Amino acid sequence: MSAAKPYKRSWKNLLINKKYQLRFTLFMVGISTLLMLGLGWWVMRVANETTMVAVGSVWGTRCPEVPAMLDVPEQTLPPAEPPAVPMQLDEPGKPAPPPPPPAEPASDEASAAAGSADEPAADAPPRRATITMGDSSLTLVKTVKKMPPDFGVKIVAYWTCKLRQAGKLEALEHGRLRILWVLIGTGLVLVLGLALYGLKMTHKVAGPLFKVSLYFAKMRDGRFDKVWNLRKGDQLVDFYEHFKTAHAGVVTMQKDDLARIAEVIAAAEAAGLGEHPSIVALRELQLKKENAIE
Amino acid sequence: MSSDPSAASTAPAAGRPKYKRKLSNYLLDKKLQLRYVLLVTILSGLIAGALGYMIYQQKRAAFESLERDMAELTQGTTNPGAFDDTLESLESEDRALVYKMVGVGVGLVVILSLYLLVMTHKVAGPLYKVSMYFDKMAVGKLGKVTPLRQGDMLQDFYASFHEMHDAVRARAQAEVDTLDGALVKLREAKNQADYRGEAQSKLDDALDNLEKHVAQRKQHLA
Numbered sequence: 001m002s003a004a005k006p007y008k009r010s011w012k013n014l015l016i017n018k019k020y021q022l023r024f025t026l027f028m029v030g031i032s033t034l035l036m037l038g039l040g041w042w043v044m045r046v047a048n049e050t051t052m053v054a055v056g057s058v059w060g061t062r063c064p065e066v067p068a069m070l071d072v073p074e075q076t077l078p079p080a081e082p083p084a085v086p087m088q089l090d091e092p093g094k095p096a097p098p099p100p101p102p103a104e105p106a107s108d109e110a111s112a113a114a115g116s117a118d119e120p121a122a123d124a125p126p127r128r129a130t131i132t133m134g135d136s137s138l139t140l141v142k143t144v145k146k147m148p149p150d151f152g153v154k155i156v157a158y159w160t161c162k163l164r165q166a167g168k169l170e171a172l173e174h175g176r177l178r179i180l181w182v183l184i185g186t187g188l189v190l191v192l193g194l195a196l197y198g199l200k201m202t203h204k205v206a207g208p209l210f211k212v213s214l215y216f217a218k219m220r221d222g223r224f225d226k227v228w229n230l231r232k233g234d235q236l237v238d239f240y241e242h243f244k245t246a247h248a249g250v251v252t253m254q255k256d257d258l259a260r261i262a263e264v265i266a267a268a269e270a271a272g273l274g275e276h277p278s279i280v281a282l283r284e285l286q287l288k289k290e291n292a293i294e
Numbered sequence: 295m296s297s298d299p300s301a302a303s304t305a306p307a308a309g310r311p312k313y314k315r316k317l318s319n320y321l322l323d324k325k326l327q328l329r330y331v332l333l334v335t336i337l338s339g340l341i342a343g344a345l346g347y348m349i350y351q352q353k354r355a356a357f358e359s360l361e362r363d364m365a366e367l368t369q370g371t372t373n374p375g376a377f378d379d380t381l382e383s384l385e386s387e388d389r390a391l392v393y394k395m396v397g398v399g400v401g402l403v404v405i406l407s408l409y410l411l412v413m414t415h416k417v418a419g420p421l422y423k424v425s426m427y428f429d430k431m432a433v434g435k436l437g438k439v440t441p442l443r444q445g446d447m448l449q450d451f452y453a454s455f456h457e458m459h460d461a462v463r464a465r466a467q468a469e470v471d472t473l474d475g476a477l478v479k480l481r482e483a484k485n486q487a488d489y490r491g492e493a494q495s496k497l498d499d500a501l502d503n504l505e506k507h508v509a510q511r512k513q514h515l516a
Contacts, residue, residue, distance in 0.1 A: 020417065020447060027413070028334050031406065035338055039345035046349050050356035057363045179348070190341070201333070205326065205417075209451050216458035222465060235326060239421050242428040249432035250462060257469065260500075260507045267500035268480060271493040276483055278476035285472055 014199050017206035025198030032194055036187040044180060051176045058168045063161030067154050072146040208236040212243050224251050224293050254289050261286045320415045322422045327414040335407050342402060346395040353391055357384050420448045424455050435514045436463040463515065470511045477504055 015021055148154075208230055218225055227247050230240050261282050268279045321327055361381060368377040420442050427439060439459045442452050480501055484494065 017451075019450070023447070024330065024413075028337070031334060031338055032341060035341045035402075036345070039342060039349070043345055043348045043352065046352040046356075050352045050359070053356040053359050057359045060363060179352075183345075194337070201330075209448070213451060213454050216454045220458040220461040222461075235329075236421065238323075238325075239425055242425040242432075246428035246431035249434055253434045253466070256507065257473075260504050261473075264476070264480070264497075264500040264504050267493070267497040271484070271497045273480065273483055273497070276480065278479040278483075281472060282476050285469060 014203050016203065016210045020209075021199060021202040021206050024202050025195060028198045029191055029194050032190055033187070036183070036190060040183040040187065043183060047176050047179045051172050054172050055169060058165050058172070061161075061165065063165070064154055064157045066158050067148045067151055069145040070148055071143045074142045074144050204233060204235045207231065208234050208240050212240065215243070215247065219247070219250065222288070222292050224254065251293050254293050258286060258289050261289075320411050322415060323418040326421075327411065327418050330414050331407055331410040334410055335403055338406055339399065339403050342395075342399045346399060349395065350388075350392060353388055357388055360384065416445060416447045419443065420446050420452050424452065427455070427459065431459075431462075433514075434511075436466055437514075437516070438463075466511065467515055470508055470515065473504060473508045473511075477501060477508060 211230070215225075215227060224247065227244050230237060234240075265274075265279055265282055265286065268274060268276060273279055361384075364377055364380060423442065430437065436459070439456050441456075442449060446452075480497070484497060484501075
């Protein structure tokens with residue numbers, strides 16, 4: 001491992017201790033999901049209630065009523081054309097156009113002018129269909145429907161109000177749906193983000209454990225290589241320091257053994273016991289130990 | 295990670311009393327445990343707080359809408375007291391909701407923190423125990439390793455440590471036997487040959503040193 005080139009974490013190696021990492025990550029994700037689902041359901045229930053109250057409030061707002069058509073006897077029907085109804089709806093910030101002046105009742109002159117040769121004269125009394133049945137009589141008066149004076153203005157006001165209500169209802173429904181989508185979106189982002197973060201966070205614990213496990217395997221096989229430092233950002237730094245002292249302790253133990261063995265071999269050789277089977281065995285042990293700490 | 299190693303370790307499996315976790319020992323590795331506990335607790339608190347605020351906001355909007363409508367409806371009525379009563383009841387309902395949410399939030403944070411503390415302790419415990427063995431190994435002590443407590447995590451990691459420790463211990467034991475045997479045989483050979491002079495005194499010193507060394511090793515392996 002080169003000191004100049006720092007170790008780069010790879011996504012492929014993120015899950016190195018499945019049991020530990022998944023347990024902690026899934027717990028974190030599970031708690032968040034439960035909270036999001038439980039409280040999200042509560043939020044939606046309250047949002048539905050609020051929308052219902054607001055919808056009730058909108059429906060409860062009274063719109064100006066549409067005036068009923070007036071029944072007018074036929075002869076009083078005004079000949080004049082109905083007044084022009086302003087079709088421009090209210091715009092925010094602009095004052096409403098003044099209502100048109102109410103239609104003037106038909107004047108006598110107009111009525112006279114409207115008369116034709118077939119019709120009776122203007123000053124003639126109106127014709128009535130009269131049915132006589134014995135002592136009583138019933139007079140049938142022909143009537144026509146007539147618009148009240150401010151009919152157009154009131155119709156416009158009525159439909160303006162209705163359209164406003166529809167707009168408000170639509171806005172309320174949009175608001176309700178927006179809350180739902182925001183909750184779903186936030187929940188998904190949270191769960192995915194937490195899953196990734198959880199894996200990365202637990203990897204910083206699982207990484208050092210994995211590294212120590214590799215050294216364990218080497219030590220088990222009688223190899224006491226140099227122990228390298230942890231990667232930047234790894235956790236369990238204190239634990240790793242304990243491991244390093246343990247490893248160093250075992251290496252020291254090997255070195256102490258080697259020193260004692262070398263001393264005995266040297267003394268035995270000086271005393272002419274160099275080829276003694278015990279010295280041969282000690283040389284083998286010495287070689288093994290030297291290889292182990294290389 | 296410091297204090298009495300025996301506190302976290304267990305006696306041999308057969309016949310030993312069941313280890314009882316102590317509340318005071320739950321925070322073994324503050325950095326590791328508090329990091330996870332705080333992360334999950336703060337996150338849960340934030341989610342609960344944000345959604346709780348949304349619930350309150352919606353409730354408040356409904357309340358205000360109702361208040362407006364009722365004010366319009368009761369305009370000019372002879373009994374405004376009924377309106378006030380209804381408003382008061384709605385307001386107390388709102389307050390109760392806030393208290394309920396705060397209570398649930400605090401309860402959630404407390405229960406979650408305690409549970410996470412126990413959960414992380416099951417990771418910190420084995421690490422603490424292994425650290426104690428590491429400290430012993432650092433001074434050459436290779437005593438017997440006892441199993442983890444029931445419910446502890448990192449069982450695989452502990453098993454690999456156990457395996458390594460046993461292998462190192464077995465090797466050390468074999469080496470001590472070899473050295474012990476060599477010591478006996480070399481003393482016999484020295485006595486049979488009846489060496490004299492400097493060579494013998496050097497060999498005597500070397501064998502004495504080896505004997506002390508082997509005795510120490512035996513003591514550490516006990």
